[in-house]
Each structure stands twice: as structure tokens, then as C-alpha cells.
Amino acid sequence: MEAAHPSLAPARDSDTGPLRCCGCVLVPGALHEVAARSESASAAASGFVLALAAWAAGPRATLWIAEEMALAENGALYGPGLESFGLQPEHLIRVAVAHEREALWAMEEALRCRGVGAVIGEIRGTDRGIGLTASRRLALAAGHDGATAFLLRASPSDAPVAAATRWIVGAAPSAAKAHGPGPPRLAVHLTRNRRGSQGSWVLEWNSVEQRFDLAAADRQPVAEADGDRPHRTAASV
Amino acid sequence: MRYVEFACTSNFSFLRGASHPEELMAQAATLGLSGLGLCDRNSVAGVVRAHVAKREQNMTLRYHPGARLVFADGTPDILAYPRDRAGWGRLTRLLTLGNLRAEKGDCILYVDDLLAHSDGLEFIVMEGAARLLAQLREAAPGRVRLAASMLYRGDDRARLAKRAEQARAAQVPLIAVNDVHFHHPDRRPLADLLTCIREKTTIDRAGRRLAANAERHLKPPIEMARLFRDYPEAIAETLRLSDALTFSLDELKYEYPDEQVKGFASPQEALEHLALKGAARRYPAGLDDTIKQSLAHEFSLIAQRHYAPYFLTVHDIVQYARSRGILCQGRGSAANSTVCYCLGITEVDPVRGGLLFERFISTERQEPPDIDVDFEHERREEVIQYIYDKYGRERAGIAATVISYRGRSAVREVGKAFGLSDDVIGAVTSSIWGGGGGRLRDNDLRRAGLDAHSNTVRKIQALVDEIVSFPRHLSQHVGGFVITRSRLDEVVPIGNGAMDDRTFVEWNKDDLDALGILKIDVLGLGMLSCLRKAFDLVEKDYGERLTLSSIPAEDPAVYRMLSRADSLGVFQVESRAQMSMLPRLRPEKFYDLVIEVAIVRPGPIQGDMVHPYLRRKQGLEPVSYPSKELEVVLSKTMGVPLFQEQAMKIAIVAGGFTPGEADKLRRAMATFKRTGTIGTFRDKMVKGMLERGYPREFAERCFGQIEGFGEYGFPESHAASFALLVYASAWLKCHYPDVFAAALLNAQPMGFYAPAQIVRDVREHGVEVRPPDVNFSDYEATLEPGPAAAGRLHELHRDMAGDIRTTHAIRLGLREIKGLSEEDAKLIVARRSSFFTSPLAGKVDQRRLAGVDRVGGKQQTSALASTPLPIPPPTKGRSRPSSTGYGGRKECVASTEQVISYDSLRDLWLRTGLAPRVIERLADADAFGSLGLSRRDALWAVKALQRSGDHEDLPLFRVPAARREPDVALTPMPIGEEVVNDYRFLRLSLRAHPSSFLRADLARRNIAANDTLRATRNGAWVRVSGLITVRQRPGTAKGVIFMTIEDETAIANIIVWPKTFERFRPIVLGARFVVVSGRMQSESGVIHVVADRLEDLTPLLARLAEGGADIDALGRCDEVRRPVQDDPRDILMRGSRRALVSLLQDMPELAADLDIPARASRHVPAKKRRTS
Amino acid sequence: MATDRIARRQASDARPLVVCGKRGNAEELVAIDATAEQRGLRIAMTLAQARAMHPELVAVEEDAAADAHLLEKIADWCRRYTPLTALDPPDGVLLDIAGCAHLFGGEAALAEDLAARVAGFGFAVRVGVADTIGAAWAAARFSPMASITPGAEREALAPLPLKALRIAEETAADLRRVGFKRIGDLIDMARAPLAARFGEALLRQLDRALGLEREPLQPRLPVAPYVAEQPFPEPITREEDVLAVAERLAHRLSAMLERRGEGMRRIELELFRTDGQVSHIATSMSRPIRDAHAVRALFNERLAALADPLDPGFGFDLARLNVIAAEPCPPQQTALDQSHDDGELDRLVDRLSARLGARRVTQLNAQDSHIPELAAMNVPAQAVGAAHGWPAFRCFRDAVALSPRPLRLLTRPEPIEAIASVPDGPPLRFRWRRALHEVASAEGPERIESAWWSDDAGPARDYFRVEDGAGHRFWIFRAGLYRDTVTPSWFLHGLFA
Incomplete structure (x- = not known):
């Protein structure tokens, strides 16, 4: 089944999609994992996942399933800010759950629904991971009707998971403009890709074209995606 | 740091700007701006006010009048400022062009208009539209700028950079503006409120239509410089523009046309x-x-x-x-x-x-x-x-x-914006008697179910105060x-x-x-119409030709009459206050009338000049003068200043003002609310008078009087002209009460009284009044030979027996019939007297009539209806129209017999072609008396006319009822019901007063007839009753209500103190017929009853007719029915309240007049009569 | 009736209650209660006048729909006496009790029972019984006699006012003006002149009232072909009992149906509450059935699925089962097919809502407000058309070129320590959740004032979009403007990607 649904295919000239600058196209019907590089990068990771999900869902609904604690920590998705990532608020259904188990149940339910195009599960748990079995069930459910599933994690994890791709996303300084921050930039690492190679990029979100561009002339080197837990460092300042 | 604000919108951009032009000007001066340009939306309506504010307060900043051009074709707004006089003319012509294209109050402009009128104008384009800039730059080279503003929208500096880039690309300078909508950020609530009114929404629904912040206020130069620190040249450009503008409104000086008269050099x-x-x-x-x-x-x-x-x-x-x-x-x-x-x-x-x-x-x-x-x-x-x-x-x-927001309109709009329901708003506004200065009283709020101390209500109050006097439209x-x-x-x-x-x-x-x-x-x-009608009647019926100047002067009979307060209908002196003043002043010569006209006014009353004058006039106090120099000024008025000219003169002679200053003072009073500079004048005048040795108390009274004169001043020059009309109308009333009353009726609506009261008065003067009748009445009231009035006088007027020359009766006109249009009434008169003189008579030919038969039905009817009115078939003598279709037509059309009067209701219908419902009106009004038809008979006959009564349904094309109907004997209408119907359809009854039917019942209740009051001693307890004709509650009298009631014998004047009013509020406001118990108060022949309790006997009236008696005797000056619009009370209330109160205690009815000087002095009808 | 409707819902007090409505340009009283009537208020008086007379007055906006609805409900309730009921708006119900009065102990007893019960619900009621609709109508409204014996219509109607003829108020007024005040004045009049002046309708109403012309009653609801009912001396309240009685009634009907070879295709259970409420529960079958047990099962499903659970109040005292549609029925019964398909997404939302609670399955709706936390609102996704505010928001955003909004908004703005340049400048650095952020780049301020009209309006806010050295982007604001306060405080409100 996985073979029949390649999750990240090489981009051809005619391919659109937000990641074409990295030379790939996200293919629907699979499970992807996106982890914030640190707690403070959660907004950056949210933006990344949202851009992918909005594209994958097309005209169908997107479900954002989040643990209530995550909402309290990172804030809830804010309608007026969604459209710059290509998601119309009308197409978003938000589901607040009490714990991970509920989130997984809700994701699976949603993935099996024909009216749903993308399902994002925002999971806080870092230690245990959701497990291979649970992730496999999600991947299976995603394959069933062509909805794309995303696991959004608050921090990177090494625990095995049945995801087609794994990403680690961090913030990156924007290209400075005369008066204020420029378009958002993200430091993105593709750490696992079942169908292809891995890579690291600094991407700049182009809200007009609804795609990521490779950040021109990186001002700063991309920070390494190691486990240095920069959020802890920051917290101790 | 220097800066000139060019984008300034005042409240003459209706419902957008939230500050008066004067406020903008004053604030700009305070903040140290180098200049201010005022530009309202397609209008220059407010520019003079700012100009005057600058001039009066000697402000040094520059002032540039201009306009913000708003286009109908999607072009961005453009500010236009004239360089010079010619440019101004171009601007006003441009606006005129747009105005005349649109409905009232709108202005439709296209960018092409601007391009055609651009000479002599400087422009600021509010948005960076490249094509427009290019176009405009070509039309007005070197006179175009692009505006940039920093309004705290988050990315202002980026926007500014972009705007600067646009300006550079278009090769025009960038100019800083703040797009000002109010002078101070505290006006944000008011600005939001205006948005709600404009958008017809409520404050909590207006949402994003409101401005996100309050930044569109005037800002000091240093702040503007800080905001535009990235582009200081945008600030400098404001000064460059200001230097280019040399036009001042002062250049629009005297431009009076030359009146060349042939044969003269100049x-x-x-x-x-x-x-x-x-x-x-x-x-x-x-x-x-x-x-x-x-x-x-x-x-x-x-x-x-x-x-x-x-x-x-x-x-x-x-x-x-x-x-x-x-x-x-x-x-x-x-x-x-x-x-x-x-x-x-x-x-x-x-x-x-x-x-x-x-x-x-x-x-x-x-x-x-x-x-x-x-x-x-x-x-x-x-x-x-x-x-x-x-x-x-x-x-x-x-x-x-x-037209500005006033008490009621302000409360209504603010209330609506706060989402108050219509009935709450209604309850609040209805408690503002007489239009109100806007101050909401806690009691009234409570009554409407609002908590006067809640935040919301306090906000409403504050906003009402602010919006009052805001212009609403022109x-x-x-x-x-x-x-x-x-x-x-x-x-x-x-x-x-x-x-x-x-x-x-x-x-x-x-x-x-x-x-x-x-x-x-x-x-x-109105009085001039009345007098002209009176002169015409005198000439026609008495053969005497009168003019204003030929009326015999100084006729003692006229002064005798006025001194008895017998002045109903007489110009200017017919109000209750005037009537109670007349016996005290006892006018004996023309100049007394001049004083009479001027004395019952806010100026003299507030200045506490009435009492001293009265005392001197009555000889209770010697005539003295504060100084020799003032004797010259005050000698005509026994040492008491009464006229505006005198007050000004005192300021000059005693206060040391120059005439120019005195006049400035007078004008400052009129604009007090907007500029608030009155205190300096007061100090100056009082100080000046003290220095010249006048007592402080006198000085302050004089100033109080000037204050009162401010908006409602009454100069001697006006009073003199009015006094002539007082004299002329009084002379007519004295000698020809029939003529005068008929003329008054025919000039309605005007004055204080309703026709019922005019008729009552003239009947008391011995004149017979006859009802409207289809065969005798014209549209207007006419005179018919009748009994000499001198022998039929009510005992009140017995003295006049030798003066009254009346030998005619009044025939009421058809205009008294409620709901009958003037056109229909005149048709009745025309068809009655000259039926076959119509030029159309010969044009209705047989062919067309035959066509009716062929085509038949509606089609032909409407075809004919679109041609001039077809001639209805005539009738001969008493015969009714043939009952066999159109057979009789030939004979009819051929006939040219002159018919003088209608011989039946059906005859009237056929000859006039009036719709049955119109004839029903005549029947209701009992206007078929000459045909021997009672009201019910007439109605029965009308009902038999076909019921579908519109004009297409002309009798010409209808088959008259074939069978003869059986006679029906209708029960005669009881007299009481007749009277009720008289009131319902004529607003008066000549048969009897409704209270006469209740007299036995009233007597049983120990209620005296009103005419017994004259024989009752002062201070006695009395109990009287009557129909309410007038209720007034002047703001000056602290809630006292003046009520007039009438029964079949006389009227009675009632005073209701606030305490009593609160107890009997529903009766005072809701009853038509009341019983008043209270104490008699009589002084100088002026009689009141001070109410202690009231009872509502309206239900008794209902007994007069089944289905209720809808008797409405209310006069024109009843305030409950007809709220007063212009209200000087806010002016009155700020002055010397103590003097006012003491005067009012003595002559409370004076206050009744104080609320209406605006109405009375202009003597324009307060409202057009509704033509139903 | 309208005032009763309102009084039933509110705690009554001694204040006069009126219902008002727009008539022409004026707000007039359209219904008044007894207190208001005693105090001299009258229908058709303007509200302003009434208020001036009685400031304490309680005025309620008229609600014609509610009144009409109420009348329908009363008419439904009256079906307990006879299925032949008709509306007589605005405030009357007509009942054809011929042939059913005996069930209630005769006409008089029926009238008494009806009057007592309706009065018990809190309505002022008058009942008239007569042979013609017209006479009964007149008797109920104008006559001291509640019942008119057959044949005595003339005598009974003669003293009544003309309005009792159910003629237009205008016609009655016209008649009064020429001296006709009572029905008796017309009865013996020559008919032709009357007809010529006041129309045939007048005479027809007269004839109908007198029984000279037949007037059929148009029942409001079709009379069901099969009906069974069950009164309860002791009102029932339990759902179980309701189902039992439904089954019993179905059983009774099935015998009748069987005789004609028909089955139920659509049925309706009417439950009459003691307080006058009537509940209708209808259900359809995919094919005709006669099985009483299946009927019970169906109602069981329906009761479970009701949006508002069945509220028995003080109990039902009468139940009736109507077969609204019947069809020829094949001998064997089949199981009920329950499948229906309404949009997968809706079902998902329902499932999620059912499990997690409707509050937690939400959509965002744009609200018309400048204030960020009010600009978008969380609404249950089950609420239909929840997200209709967005097009207006987009128009606004494009029209003013709104500054960027964050992706995530904190539930509540969180206070931060900030060091800023005055005035109007962004902070140089700030500490949020114990972490210090050096501001590398900032844009702003965007000034958003609070809702001055609201009692809990806070100070104005100056929002800044800032980015720290690591590329984290925040939405922070200063509460309080420098022109208003010397000690502004700083908050973090949102996060940008």
C-alpha cells in the first residue's frame, strides 16, 4: 500500500506545491511527522505544517486536533492569520482533546471521512512517543481515503514511527527590511524520507504564491539539527 | 518646528467630522500649528465659521479654506485649495456643478469636472494613483501633491516609504497630512457615534466600520515632525503650499449688484x-x-x-x-x-x-x-x-x-446608536417638553426605565450634550x-x-x-395674509377701502379693547402671557404697543427689567435714571432698558465699549456655545460700568439682558414694525370682529389658536357664525348679511357696543371640513355657480360617447380619464338622471341651462364628479343642511352612490340604479352625537359645547361653570371643568404647566405645579375633559386656578356618542401635541435664575411665552398643516 | 391573548402590561391586559401616550408570529374534544362539536370543561355554543348567554352590537353612523338598500349567523383516516408509559387496518399535556406496516432522537395515534431500514462532538471587531453556517491593507517585562516565560483602541510585530498610550510563524 502511495515524490516541472523549491511534492494519503526544533519553534513548525496541510487538503476540510495543554502553551490557531498560509478559516475544524489517546482516536476517525483532506494532530508528549502501532493505524487510515495526516510534535523524537517523512522545523531570522521583519523564514530538516534523500534548507514562505522559496543568500548559517535542546538554553538566560 | 495641517474635516462633512470648525481652529492655534486648511466633503459650508473664529479671537495662524473633493467615479479624494480669488471662484463653480447635478444635499463630481476647473487651485491627492497623478499634473503643473499620513496602522513607515516612492515616480512632492476628523482624541466616542448614525447601526454592531483608533486628531508640529522623521520634506511641503495660497475669505467683500435706474447717473x-x-x-x-x-x-x-x-x-x-x-x-x-x-x-x-x-x-x-x-x-x-x-x-x-441636532433629535439618534428600543427612546424624548435643550433629567430617564446612574446612560447623556448643535444638514x-x-x-x-x-x-x-x-x-x-384678506372683505362687504396706512391712528376704542386683554387673534399679543401683560401695561398709545411687543422676551425678563418697568408704568415707583448720560438712552422706556439697541448703547455709554466691540459682544452671545468667550466681555462690561460709578447689581442686570438678547434679541426697530401690525389687527378686531375672524380662519394655519377658539371668541362678540354648506360656502369663510353684532354681545364685551360695526354673519368655508382637499372644495364651488361655462363643454362629442357603448367597460373609461375631465351629464331642475343608460345624453349635452345650486346630493355628485368618499366627507361634516338633509340622511344617500369611489369611476359611465328604493326612516341622531361629529369633522361645533350636555351631571358633582370664576373672590377654593385646549410647560418655569380649559360658558386658565403634575400626570397628558379643583388667583383682572387635584372626566364624553366621542379641542400652541422645536431655555437657564424665578412666581404665565419667541417672532407657521 | 401569552412567561406583577406594534407611523397598543384596561388604557392608543399616563407600564413588542403560533397550539389542544377544529384568527378557535358533545356529558359540560381548562392555562377565555358559527362567535364575544338554543338566534342576536356579525370594523362604523347600532336594527330592514350601500357581504354574514345560509367549518388539520385515543384519569409521565400506550393504540388500529388490507405509512402520536401543551411525534415507514410492536420500536427511536427530550410536565392526560397516510399492506412485515446519508463531514463532526463534547469541536468565525481577541470567535462546528463572517473580514482586510496577523493567538495576553524606547517605540528586549528576547527587527505600532461604550473596556493598545535574533516572531502590545498613562504595561499576545 505504501508503495502505491509514495508520500514525497520528486518534483517535476509541472508540479506545484509548497515544497517544489526543495525538489519534492507532497503526495496525499500518508502520515508525516513534523517536530518543532524547540518549544520556541512551535509557531514556526505550525506554519510549516499548515502550509503543507492547506495544500494537501485542497477544497476539503482540514482538521486541527490538539491537546488542550498545547493550546494553552502555544495559543490556538488564529483565524485572521491563517490565510497567509493558504488555509481558509472556513475549511478548518478545530478539535480540542484532553490527551493523546483521544487525539489519536479523533485523527483516525477524521482520516476515514471522505470530506476531510488533511488532519493535523498536535501532540505534546515527548518521552513515550505515540508508538509504532498507533502511527501505523494512522498511516493506514490516511491511505484509505487519500487524506493526509500530520503529526505535529513539540520537540524532535527518535522513537520509531510509521511516518513517511520526518521533519524538524525551527525559526530562522527573516531577511531584514527597512521597517520590520520580512517574510517568515524557517530552518527545515528532512530527517527521514522513505522515498528519497534527506536534506536541510532555509525556506522563506511566499504568501502570495503560496509556496516556500529557498532563502536567498543565507545571511546566517543554518543551525544544526542536533539535540542541543536550545529551548532549555534559552530558558536559563 | 512648523507645520500646516491641510486635511481637516469638520462637522460640516455631515456625520463624519466630529468637531466644529471653530474647535479645529482653536485647537490648531493652541497646538501651535502654523496654519490650518479646512476641507469638507464637497462643501465649503463650514469655512466661514473657522474664518470668523480666527478673526474674532485674533489668532495668528494662517487659515486656508478649501474643499475635499469626493468623486462619483471612484477617483481617490482630492483636496483642493484656491491660490487666489479666481481660484476660489473656480472651486465654487466646480462644487455648484456637482450640486446641481444631484438631489438636494448631494454632490456628484467626476474627475473630468476637476480637470476642467483646475486653474488657480492647488491639489493634494489622497491616494497614490499613478494615472490620476499624471493626468492632474498635466492639467495643473506644479500644483499637485501626494498626501501621506501616519495613522498608526502598524506598517506606517513602510507605507510612507511606498507613498514616497509613488510621489517620486509621479514627479510630485510628498506632503504630510493627518487626515483630521476631530480636534482632540477625546472626540473618538462622538466620531464613532456619528459613524453609527451614518451607517444606521448601533455602537456594538458597528464593528470595523468604526475607526480602530483615535489618531485622526490635530497633532502638534513636533509630533508630526517625529512621525515623518523619515521624510522631513513632507512636513516642509505643507509650509510651501501654505505660502502659495494667498486667498482669504475677506476678499469676498461687498459685491452688490448695480441697480441702474433709467434717467439717473447713479x-x-x-x-x-x-x-x-x-x-x-x-x-x-x-x-x-x-x-x-x-x-x-x-x-x-x-x-x-x-x-x-x-x-x-x-x-x-x-x-x-x-x-x-x-x-x-x-x-x-x-x-x-x-x-x-x-x-x-x-x-x-x-x-x-x-x-x-x-x-x-x-x-x-x-x-x-x-x-x-x-x-x-x-x-x-x-x-x-x-x-x-x-x-x-x-x-x-x-x-x-x-439644521442642527436639538434635544429630541439628539436623544433619538444617540439612543438608537446605543440600541435603545423605540419605545424607550419615545418615552425619553416625549418627556423633553418643547424640544428641550438636550439635558436629560434623571426623572425622565427613570420613567423610561433607564438607570440614570449607569455608565451607559451617563455616556448617552454626555454624547447627547456633545452632539447638540452639531449640524445635521443644510x-x-x-x-x-x-x-x-x-x-x-x-x-x-x-x-x-x-x-x-x-x-x-x-x-x-x-x-x-x-x-x-x-x-x-x-x-x-401669516398676519399679513390675514390683514389682506380682511381688507378685501371690508371692501367687498362694507364698501370701505383700507390699507395699513389708512387705518385711523390712535383710536381709543382699540386701546380700551386691548387693555381688557380682549386680544385673541391680534398679532403678537394673543398669547396667554401677553394677555396677562396687557391689563397691567394698559397700552394707551402706539409706543406702548412697541413696548408690549418687546417686553415679553427673554432679554428683558432675564435682565429683570419687566418688574421695574411695570412698577413705573403703574406709578408705584418713580422714574429715575442711573445717570445723566443714560437718561438719553432710556427716557423712552421710563429708565428701564428693554430693547436690544438700548442694551448695546449702555455697553457703549456706560461700559466704555466701542460700538464695534458692543456689536462683537452681541454676536459672541449668538455663538456662545461654540466659542465660549463670553466671560471676558462680562468682566469688561461690569468693570467699565463700576468705573463709571454704576452699581454692580445694575451692571450685572444689564449684562444679563444682553445675554438674553443674544439669540433671541428683539430690537426696537423690529418691535415698531410689528406694533403697527398689532395695531392694525386690533383695530379690525375691535370694529369688524366678523371680518377679522373670517380673515383669521382663512389665513390658517397661523397664530396661537385653533378655529374653534376663534369661532368661540367671535360669537362672544355678537357675530353669528353659520356652518359650512355645499350650497352657500366658498372654500374660504365669507360674510353674509346677518344681525348687527353690537346688540348680541356677551356681557364680557358689553363696553364694545358702540365700537362694533358688524352687520354680517360669518359663513364658514369648506376649508374647515377635515380631510376635504382644497381642489375638491373649489370644484364644488365652481360647479355650483358656473356649471356650463367650461370650455370643454362642447368637446365631448357624440361619437366618443357612442364609443362608450360599443367598447364598454373599463378600457374606454380609462382612455377618457386621461383626457381633460369629461363633463358630467347635467340635470334639469329636480329631475334625476335618466335611469335608462345613456338615452338621455343628447338632450343633456345640448342643454346650457344655468344651474345655481345643487338640488340633491346625487346632483352634486354628478356635477362635480367627485369620488363618493369625498362626498362622504361633506356628509360627515353636515354640509348638506341647505338640502334638508341631516347628517345621517346625507350619509345614507352617499352610501347609495357606487362604492368604488376613485376618479376613474366617473358617474358618466355608470348605469344609475334602475329601481326606486323604498324609503328608509333613519333614527335621528341625538344632539350630543351631532356635536361629537361636528368636532370630529369640523374641529368645532356651532350647535353646543359638549360640556353643556354634561352640565346636570357636573352640577351634581359640585362643579361650577367657568364663567362663575369672575364673580369668585381671590383665594377661594373652586372646582371647574372643561375640554383641554392648551398645555404648555415652559422650561423656564421649572416644570410648571399652564393649561387652558373651556366649557360652554368660558375658558379657565389653570396652573399645575410640578408636584401636582407628578401626581396627576396621566390626566394632564392623556385626558381631553378634566375637572380641576384648586384655588382662585386673581390679579389685575387676570384669573387663574391653581390646581390642587385633577380628575379625568373624558369617559363622560363618551356617553355623548356611541363608539366614543373623539372630541379634540386642542389649540395650535398645545405643546404635547405640537412640540416646540427651537428652544431658548438653555440660554435662559444660564442667566440670573433668581430674578427669573421671582418674576415667574409673580406672573407665571409669562414663562409660557418664553419658550416660543423663536416661533412667535418669526410668525411662520411652526408646521405646515397636514393635508389629509 | 397576546398579553396572556407574555404574562404566562413572566412573573406577573401589578404593573399594566401592553403589547404594542407599529400601525402606520405610530407605535400603538395592540393588546392590553386587564390591569391596563382598568387603568384607562385602550387598544389603538399610542404607546407614547400610554407611557406618559403610566410610566410604570410594561410594553412588549408585538409578535404576530408568536401569537399565531400560540393560537395554533390552542387549536391543537382543542382537538382533544373534536378533530374538527379551525383557527379563527387573531384570537379564536372554532370547534365542530356536533356528534361528540355527548362524550363529554353534553354541550354545556363540554363548554364548561373547555373554559375551565383553558382558563387554567392562564388565558382569559369565553365560550359560545350555537348552531351556526356566526351565532356561536357572537355569543362567545358579546352575549351574556354562552349558549344559544337552536331557533332562538334572532332573539339572541338582536340586542348584540353590529360587530358581532363578524363584519369589517369599517362597515360596522358606517352602519353606526347612519344610526344602526345593533343587529336587531338590521334584521327587519329592507335588504336591497342595505346591500346597495354596504355590500352583499353584510347580508351574507347576517344570514349565516341566523342559520339562513350554511357555513362550513374548514378544519385546520386533515382528519386522519384512522384515529385511536386513550384518556388517562391519572396523567402519565414516564416515557415507558408513553411507549406502552403507543403500542396499545397501534394495536387497536391494526385491527381496523387489517380489515381494509392497509398498513401505516406515516403516523403521528399526539400527547396532550395537562397544561395544554400538545406534543406531536411523527414518524414514517419505508413500507406499510401493521405491527404494533414495530410501532413501539419506532417511537422508541424517535423519542431517543428528539432534539429536546419529551417533557411531560405534570403528565399527559390524553394520547391519540393518528394514521396520516395508509397504504395497501402486503401480508409480511419487514425490518425497518434506517440508513440515511447526510454528508460525511457532518457525521464526523457529530461523532466527534458526541464523544468529546460540542464545545471542543469548533470552527472559527470572524467577528466584526477591531479588537484582536474578539475578531475571531470559536463556535461549535455543529452550529450551521458558523463561519459566515470571513468574506466581510477579507473585504475589510483588503480595503485597509491590514497589518499581518499572527498564526497563533494566546488564550490570554501574557504580561512581559519590556524595555522600550519612548514614545511609541517597540521594546529593545523583553522577557517572556522567563526567556529573554533581544528584538532584532520590529514593525509598529498598530494602535487599537478599546470599546469605549463597554463597561469593561481596557486601555488602548499599541501592537508591534517583532522578531528576535533567532528568528522567532511575536505579536506584542503596550497597553496604555503615553498620552494617557505614565506606566504602560507590555503583553505578548500572539506568535507568528
């Missing part, structure tokens, strides 16, 4: 010739020295100021009116000059009664002469159209009136005409009025005055 020469010719007519015995001197003096003044054309214009207009038989009279300071008297502009001989003014045009004051001309209100339109025709629309226009002034030598539309924009054929300019009287632009007030006065 207008002055013509004027002098005409005046001298008139003088020879006025003074056949020759001119004495006084007159010669005053003429010479006036001539030289006129020559000096070049005012001759103005006098000639007025003269011409008056001549025109005279030639059309339109009664008119001039008034105003210049009107009471010898020149005007000689020119026939006024009829008041300045010599008569010592009215010679030493000064009618001040050489010091830069103010133009003031002449208002009153015309018959019914025919003023003819004069207005004459002026338009003579000068053309581009040279003559009517001044504007700025309307045309009642008759102030501006006439210019050159094109008027190059002085001020002209717009369409709500009425067809009316165009008016954007400035009001004060604005025009301030710029020294001459205007002539062409006003309508």
Missing part, C-alpha cells in the same frame, strides 16, 4: 430722487426740518457706504409686491429709517411715537444695513420667483439654514436672499433645494453677515 441719485418723491407723498403738508435733516443724514451715510443699490433693490421688490396686490412691510434697523418710510418700504412713520433713530447704519460697524421684508405668507413664493427671474439663478440665491433659509453683482456661484456654491425651483447657497445668514455679503430677507408672515 444709483444714489435715483435713490434720492425716489425718496424725495415719496416724502412729498408721505408729508403732503411739506417736510419739516427734522425730516429734512434726517433725510440728509441718511443720504450721506448711504452714499458713503455705497448702499444705494441695496435700498433700490428692496424698493424694487416692494414695488413689485404692491403691483401684484401683495401686502408687505419692511422691518429691521435700516427699515425704520426715514428713507425707507418715504420709499414705502415701511409704514411706520419714524416721527410718529418718537422713533427717530440717530443711527441706522453704523459707520464704525462694518455690518451691512438690515432690512427684512415680510410678505403675505401665502404669496411669498411669487416674490421669490420674481427675484430669481430678475437676477437669474447665477446671481441670486437663498441663504442656507444649518436647508434653505426661510427667505434670506443673496444677490451679487457678478456670478453668485463664484462666491459660494449653489445647491438644489428640496422644493422645485429653489436653489440655495451653502452659507447661512451669520456666515454671509460675517463676510459682509448683502442679503435681503424675504419672509412670509
